[in-house]
Amino acid sequence: MKLSVVIPVYNEVNTILEVLRRVQAVPIPKEIIIVDDGSTDGTRQLLREVKENNIRIILNQRNRGKGFSIRRGFEVVTGDIIVIQDADLEYYPDEYPILIQKIIEGKADVVYGTRFLGARRVFHFYHYLANKCLNLAANILYDTNLSDLMTCYKAFRSNVLKTLHLRANGFGIEAEITGQLFKRRLRVYEVPISYDGRTYDEGKKITWRDFFRALYWLIRCRFETLDVxxxxxxxxxxxxxxxxxxxxxxxxxxxxxxxxxxxxxxxxxxxxxxxxxxxxxxxxxxxxxxxxxxxxxxxxxxxxxxxxxxxxxxxxxxxxxxxxxxxxxxxxxxxxxxxxxxxxxxxxxxxxxxxxxxxxxxxxxxxxxxxxxxxxxxxxxxxxxxxxxxxxxxxxxxxxxxxxxxxxxxxxxxxxxxxxxxxxxxxxxxxxxxxxxxxxxxxxxxxxxxxxxxxxxxxxxx
The missing domain is CATH 3.40.50.150 (Vaccinia Virus protein VP39)
Known part of the structure; x- marks a missing residue:
């Protein structure tokens, strides 16, 4: 079993190397796909110095958004299971075994790591409220009971990933992925994960506008025909x-x-x-x-x-x-x-x-x-x-x-x-x-x- 880890990165000069160290420390055969989204803070210079054989670096010519970078990473993965990893330090790679276990057992097509059921740092109330509203919208639209659609930690079987037709460029990709998974009636599990949410001073990038982008993709996926x-x-x-x-x-x-x-x-x-x-x-x-x-x-x-x-x-x-x-x-x-x-x-x-x-x-x-x-x-x-x-x-x-x-x-x-x-x-x-x-x-x-x-x-x- 080979794991593919897709890491979209934008202006994470202070964290990217530590994230790579933690990902590499996970005792699972893996490839790492890093997609830099036009960083201007020196992140690219650090990435050019990375020489590990199992790491592939893709450089976007300009800033296109998290969704665009994830899609570029998905295009080149070769593993049996694919995991998305943010380039900050909010998520813990040593929890990959928990995240992928249900896929290995053959019980799940996709696994979400939910931040609201495990140990987590207390973070912004309004972010929490926005997440709850989006989860409620998703659960009503798709008749499910998901607790955390905006989590970064999503693990996919490779043949499931190939059935998705993703288009979102920004943070809306989290909602688009969710919408397409439930529209296709795939087996989605949630497992509790740890979460160390950042403040905006520490580099958090998601904004209130992304709430409406995510809501747009949830509604669009629900009512459009993805594959006739x-x-x-x-x-x-x-x-x-x-x-x-x-x-x-x-x-x-x-x-x-x-x-x-x-x-x-x-x-x-x-x-x-x-x-x-x-x-x-x-x-x-x-x-x-x-x-x-x-x-x-x-x-x-x-x-x-x-x-x-x-x-x-x-x-x-x-x-x-x-x-x-x-x-x-x-x-x-x-x-x-x-x-x-x-x-x-x-x-x-x-x-x-x-x-x-x-x-x-x-x-x-x-x-x-x-x-x-x-x-x-x-x-x-x-x-x-x-x-x-x-x-x-x-x-x-x-x-x-x-x-x-x-x-x-x-x-x-x-x-x-x-x-x-x-x-x-x-x-x-x-x-x-x-x-x-x-x-x-x-x-x-x-x-x-x-x-x-x-x-x-x-x-x-x-």
Missing amino acids: GEDTLFRMKLMENNNRWIFEQLKPYLGDHILEIGSGIANISRFLVSPDKHFILTDTNGYYLEYLRQAFVGNPRVHIMPLNILSADCTDGLPFKVDTILCINVLEHIMDDELALENIHKTLDENGRLFLLVPALQALFGSLDEKLNHFRRYNRHELSAKIRAKGFTVNKLYYHNFLGALGWYLNARLLKRKTMSSMQIHIFDKCVFVLSKLESAFSIPFGLSLIAVCTKNKSMRT
Whole structure:
């Protein structure tokens, strides 16, 4: 385990070397990234004399703010766990083991060191009051119970850090980080730390203006869409009736050894698990893989692993032969979908089954497809031809969810929305029972999706 310590510094000539000494004294393998934010008091001259091999120094051409410096440091970290360390002496590096323990144990994605639960120097009442107000705002906005969002001491798993899209340049980055973490529903722990708060005479830099900047970032992160694909997955997770409807359609075709390509956050996977079957849940996204590991942590029949279906060695490392592959809302995200189908064919055991669900009707392609990084939507004959060409027999091929197609046309083509409406999703999910009965009774000539049930032929056509 390697630790990366990011130290933003601005005019800390009296403390920076002592901070470095304390950080280096922590008995954990580490790299130290120092980002000087245009210091004018001699700090840069001291940093140029630092020669340790595990220290990297980045110099901003001018003063850009704490947030900008932290972001620059994050860009170059290589450790497994990342910690932010201020360049003053308010925080104690010898408490790193406390800060990172829950991450090492696999219980947390991020850990905050809270100044209000541990030993601390008595400091400014108005700073304390401002912190309480910001914590209250965060807890209301994100339905949580955080006690110290403005703490410097935050520790992250590296793959979690890579999912953040940070933009704040000043002290507002503390609120932006907090907003994005809770928006992504990550596992955040707090642990008590010691705190030796400075006075303004001793060099404290945060001001009353930063309260309003932090409040701005909390509100902005709460109501903006950070990642359309991720946001869509979490909204679809709430569509219990719709997800069960999809599951009921694939259930009759499940074998005993099942591979799901692009499992995401287990919207369908959670219905699959049963005591008489074995599953491999896969994704290319590290955050989703960790989510899956936590969701199925105690189930020995569920294997979680990364898988890129375009890779020539995509079958390497599979724990067993696969008789069923599920590919639900994945193929449209792959540029070379024919190669994906070819590799799916290679992965399946003889006479194995492929259950495929893709967006239907290129005429529906619109703003939502663009935001979701869809390369295409499929027409019935086009999909059938591609599947057959790669060595499958198409047992069933039909349109699914005609009401969703009408909603998609309204939102993606006419209104040109960039995200799915939560209210519309809620209303639609309430209609699924009636919709499913209609579609089981009548053959509908269009739909939001196409569903294909296929069987692998003995040899692939060329």
